[in-house]
Amino acid sequence: MISPEKQAALEERMAKLGVIEADLTEKFILGSGSGGQKINKTHSCVYLKHEPSGLEVKCQSSRSRELNRFHARKELCDTLDDIRLGKASKRKQEQEKIRRQKRRRSRRSKQRSVEDKRILSRKKNLRRSPGRDD
Structure with missing residues (x-):
């Protein structure tokens, strides 16, 4: 389960980036991959689309739908940060370091x-x- 502090921090970050819940299209997709019968029967994979930017994120990092919702929103914020910061973003720098x-x-x-x-x-x-x- 996600702590209230982490949830509040994510909501604050989303507000700072200008991501409003009404702008998000959220779908739950049937899971796939390893995990056996349980993952194949439940709709725990989360698909998020941010309408203004057109960004799409799919997350199936765990078997819990709530945890996947949290991770999908976090991934969306990370992607928006990368786009806004460009080469200065931490993730881009790490990718560039590995490439070198x-x-x-x-x-x-x-x-x-x-x-x-x-x-x-x-x-x-x-x-x-x-x-x-x-």
Whole structure:
């Protein structure tokens, strides 16, 4: 269950973003995926559409309809924040960081890395005791 404090914080955030409950179209869809017979028989998946912006959010993060309603509204607010802030949004920054980490290295960067490893190898070879023949 959602605490009253979290619910109040979400309502305050929605008001700050200009999201009014009357502007939201809410539907409950039959659940799907893992969870067995219970999830396949209940309409716990929440579909939200914000009419002024045209944004659509679907949420089925839990088996509880009330929890999914909360998460869907939160996701809608996050998306609206991302649109308003653009590149400055926290989520966009995290996505960009992951994209940079996965990007392939340039040839020059790889050469530098290999050269650094060779230098370290030479240093370590100089540290060996003089009696060993390898």
